[in-house]
Amino acid sequence: xxxxxxxxxxxxxxxxxxxxxxxxxxxxxxxxxxxxxxxxxxxxxxxxxxxxxxxxxxxxxxxxxxxxxxxxxxxxxxxxxxxxxxxxxxxxxxxxxxxxxxxxxxxxxxxxxxxxxxxxxxxxxxxxxxxxxxxxxxxxxxxxxxxxxxxxxxxxxxxxxxxxxxxxxxxxxxxxxxxxxxxxxxxxxxxxxxxxxxxxxxxxxxxxxxxxxxxxxxxxxxxxxxxxxxxxxxxxxxxxxxxxxxxxxxxxxxxxxxxxxxxxxxxxxxxxxxxxxxxxxxxxxxxxxxxxxxxxxxxxxxxxxxxxxxxxxxxxxxxxxxxxxxxxxxxxxx
Amino acid sequence: xxxxxxxxxxxxxxxxxxxxxxxxxxxxxxxxxxxxxxxxxxxxxxxxxxxxxxxxxxxxxxxxxxxxxxxxxxxxxxxxxxxxxxxxxxxxxxxxxxxxxxxxxxxxxxxxxxxxxxxxxxxxxxxxxxxxxxxxxxxxxxxxxxxxxxxxxxxxxxxxxxxxxxxxxxxxxxxxxxxxxxxxxxxxxxxxxxxxxxxxxxxxxxxxxxxxxxxxxxxxxxxxxxxxxxxxxxxxxxxxxxxxxxxxxxxxxx
Amino acid sequence: xxxxxxxxxxxxxxxxxxxxxxxxxxxxxxxxxxxxxxxxxxxxxxxxxxxxxxxxxxxxxxxxxxxxxxxxxxxxxxxxxxxxxxxxxxxxxxxxxxxxxxxxxxxxxxxxxxxxxxxxxxxxxxxxxxxxxxxxxxxxxxxxxxxxxxxxxxxxxxxxxxxxxxxxxxxxxxxxxxxxxxxxxxxxxxxxxxxxxxxxxxxxxxxxxxxxxxxxxxxxxxxxxxxxxxxxxxxxxxxxxxxxxxxxxxxxxxxxxxxxxxxxxxxxxxxxxxxxxxxxxxxxxxxxxxxxxxxxxxxxxxxxxxxxxxxxxxxxxxxxxxxxxxxxxxxxx
Numbered sequence: 001x002x003x004x005x006x007x008x009x010x011x012x013x014x015x016x017x018x019x020x021x022x023x024x025x026x027x028x029x030x031x032x033x034x035x036x037x038x039x040x041x042x043x044x045x046x047x048x049x050x051x052x053x054x055x056x057x058x059x060x061x062x063x064x065x066x067x068x069x070x071x072x073x074x075x076x077x078x079x080x081x082x083x084x085x086x087x088x089x090x091x092x093x094x095x096x097x098x099x100x101x102x103x104x105x106x107x108x109x110x111x112x113x114x115x116x117x118x119x120x121x122x123x124x125x126x127x128x129x130x131x132x133x134x135x136x137x138x139x140x141x142x143x144x145x146x147x148x149x150x151x152x153x154x155x156x157x158x159x160x161x162x163x164x165x166x167x168x169x170x171x172x173x174x175x176x177x178x179x180x181x182x183x184x185x186x187x188x189x190x191x192x193x194x195x196x197x198x199x200x201x202x203x204x205x206x207x208x209x210x211x212x213x214x215x216x217x218x219x220x221x222x223x224x225x226x227x228x229x230x231x232x233x234x235x236x237x238x239x240x241x242x243x244x245x246x247x248x249x250x251x252x253x254x255x256x257x258x259x260x261x262x263x264x265x266x267x268x269x270x271x272x273x274x275x276x277x278x279x280x281x282x283x284x285x286x287x288x289x290x291x292x293x294x295x296x297x298x299x300x301x302x303x304x305x306x307x308x309x310x311x312x313x314x315x316x317x318x319x320x321x322x323x324x325x326x327x328x329x330x331x332x333x334x
Numbered sequence: 335x336x337x338x339x340x341x342x343x344x345x346x347x348x349x350x351x352x353x354x355x356x357x358x359x360x361x362x363x364x365x366x367x368x369x370x371x372x373x374x375x376x377x378x379x380x381x382x383x384x385x386x387x388x389x390x391x392x393x394x395x396x397x398x399x400x401x402x403x404x405x406x407x408x409x410x411x412x413x414x415x416x417x418x419x420x421x422x423x424x425x426x427x428x429x430x431x432x433x434x435x436x437x438x439x440x441x442x443x444x445x446x447x448x449x450x451x452x453x454x455x456x457x458x459x460x461x462x463x464x465x466x467x468x469x470x471x472x473x474x475x476x477x478x479x480x481x482x483x484x485x486x487x488x489x490x491x492x493x494x495x496x497x498x499x500x501x502x503x504x505x506x507x508x509x510x511x512x513x514x515x516x517x518x519x520x521x522x523x524x525x526x527x528x529x530x531x532x533x534x535x536x537x538x539x540x541x542x543x544x545x546x547x548x549x550x551x552x553x554x555x556x557x558x559x560x561x562x563x564x565x566x567x568x569x570x571x572x573x574x575x576x577x578x579x580x581x582x583x584x585x586x587x588x
Numbered sequence: 589x590x591x592x593x594x595x596x597x598x599x600x601x602x603x604x605x606x607x608x609x610x611x612x613x614x615x616x617x618x619x620x621x622x623x624x625x626x627x628x629x630x631x632x633x634x635x636x637x638x639x640x641x642x643x644x645x646x647x648x649x650x651x652x653x654x655x656x657x658x659x660x661x662x663x664x665x666x667x668x669x670x671x672x673x674x675x676x677x678x679x680x681x682x683x684x685x686x687x688x689x690x691x692x693x694x695x696x697x698x699x700x701x702x703x704x705x706x707x708x709x710x711x712x713x714x715x716x717x718x719x720x721x722x723x724x725x726x727x728x729x730x731x732x733x734x735x736x737x738x739x740x741x742x743x744x745x746x747x748x749x750x751x752x753x754x755x756x757x758x759x760x761x762x763x764x765x766x767x768x769x770x771x772x773x774x775x776x777x778x779x780x781x782x783x784x785x786x787x788x789x790x791x792x793x794x795x796x797x798x799x800x801x802x803x804x805x806x807x808x809x810x811x812x813x814x815x816x817x818x819x820x821x822x823x824x825x826x827x828x829x830x831x832x833x834x835x836x837x838x839x840x841x842x843x844x845x846x847x848x849x850x851x852x853x854x855x856x857x858x859x860x861x862x863x864x865x866x867x868x869x870x871x872x873x874x875x876x877x878x879x880x881x882x883x884x885x886x887x888x889x890x891x892x893x894x895x896x897x898x899x900x901x902x903x904x905x906x907x908x909x910x911x912x913x914x915x916x917x918x919x920x921x
Contacts, residue, residue, distance in 0.1 A: 123897075124904045124905075125901050125904060132845070132893075133893045133897035133900075136889045140890035144884070264714075265721070304729075309724045309725030310726060310729070314718070315718075321708050
């Protein structure tokens, strides 16, 4: 491994790089612009709204980062995001308490992730197709078991509160879980063997295998990780309405293609490319921050609905171009 | 036997990459109908030398003389254009294309001379491929098969056939037998002998297996630390002598 | 000796198109036997109109996948071109001119995709993802998020997708089949097609021998976007409406699916335009079959997912077997 490659690898294992700095800077800049257009942007209520957008998106994006860093991707996250809450609903109405129902539904998410992983490494179907196929299967399952109907989420304390329906010290619990997740994921990527193996596989799969990295196991683990995160955060989203006194919703179409596209977009804006070997989970967070600020700000300032898509598209392309340019510079500089 | 001067010669080539001096006044001469083997330990500069000859790098100083005239290459295309073809270890072979498409890739035969519509004359190319493969005594019967299904030695044959067809005057082969088994290696060495017999191509061969090189080469030069430390005519030397020369050079005083 | 497969059946199945042809034939026969309405003209019409845009755009996607790239923005270009066409038409410009200008815009999108993916080295999945959003926004902006109705009735409008031949053969399908024929020829019998396969199979080797891989890739991006725009215009003429969100991400996914189950490899180097057409017909048959039989759409989705996984797994396996056959022929080392 030449020194440029090594430096890049080390860079990726730092918690934050200059890449995230610039994305955060853009988010701050946008916030200032939006506030100047509508002072309501800078209210606590609005920050909570932005926080909710970030919660719904960033951790799943982090899961995508773990996969994209290895050259894979997961198109089934949107379907899993809806599967887990509906399974909780079904098990509860069948008489099972949430202590059993929730672990079962998370297990289902793990099963989907395992399927994704096994189809990719054993059947050697490219991840794009494997997860696309599973997306159809799980989406169909969601619609079949729900008969296309949305239901109210069951309510059982303390589980409903813990899984997104309550507050802790005045802050929505899902925010806390999100922050917690990032701490754990960043630490894992930087300090645990699984993180190192994920990065090195992406950068040089043949080389990694030669030195003993278990590429297949690492891939399967990351598929499971991504699906599980999508499943758990799907529960948070379903229970969300309970926080402000409403009733949670088990919506078989929750997440969907929108979540898939936005999680990938967040990962890309945050600096992860598909070439593998570089990308940070914190980048996913900042990417998600940017698109959430963008979405919320455009809504608050009354911009027309189309601007979001256009600006998001520009953000993705611009980020990726800058990302590739800076990678080339660091490679040549070695 | 060489009747006139060398087809190609390199004279006092120097090349550095930053602080590393890869070639320090190296020279060679290659003659039509003969095989020149370049030997030497790792890092001696063999690879750099042929890369300069094939236009990938540019020498810092020194001359390349082709058919008696000084030449300069700015890119591999320049070298290829005057007839210097190189076959690297990756062979520049596309697995998913047929044998004859590989031979003609980027130099395809077309119907007519229309500017935009470039229709392939597959039949003609296939026939020409069969002919040139016979010329080099290859045993590839079916030129329609995808090259990916051929053995390593056969793939070498296709790459060489390509160069022969396009009238290469100098054929540089970089480690052609490196990843081949016994049977395939023999196939490639026979191929090199066939090329020799044609009489109009100068072959320059880099390989690690001295025995293999000595079995087909007419002359060998031994590089060490960027300089040519010995030259021998194969028929008046031996494998042992050459091994000795290489070992002495690399252990040598410095 | 080279590997010439013996036996007609083995050779047929080893054709990339072999397996999907068998599957499509099987499923058509199945539906026809069990459900009487299946081979009616109305049913054929549904299959044809479902398949036609997938064939047209899928052809471009086939070239792109073969060259080692892909385009996620086709679904949005599918909406952009008709929106541009009808908005310009509303300003009084003659329809053919509107169409040409709209399709040229599509080509520009494709060129941009190519430029960014090839010259700026951004992975095409992410480039075209960004472009998907960008173009969707543009379509929404141009159409003001309204549904626009298109003119219909003149023979030009009918020819450009707006009608049928003989009452049941939609012109969109005629266009699709023509495009397939032309592009299949381009794929197999021109240098562009050869260079597409070469670049996708081994870009380094192709560069070394002098193939212009950059131009090949960018041309394929332009081709795909143009076809997507053209397909969108045809479809709008057929449905007589244009809508900024028509097609979208689901359509994009379908174009990739039909190419992949038709035998084109996602990793590049191996493509079949005919296979894509058969794949699109298969999708049409599956969709229509489920609808006619009265089975829930959700079961169609489930079947689609399973078929996709099975088809690609089989295709990958076949390619692996071929590769292993070569390695075993290497002999002792």
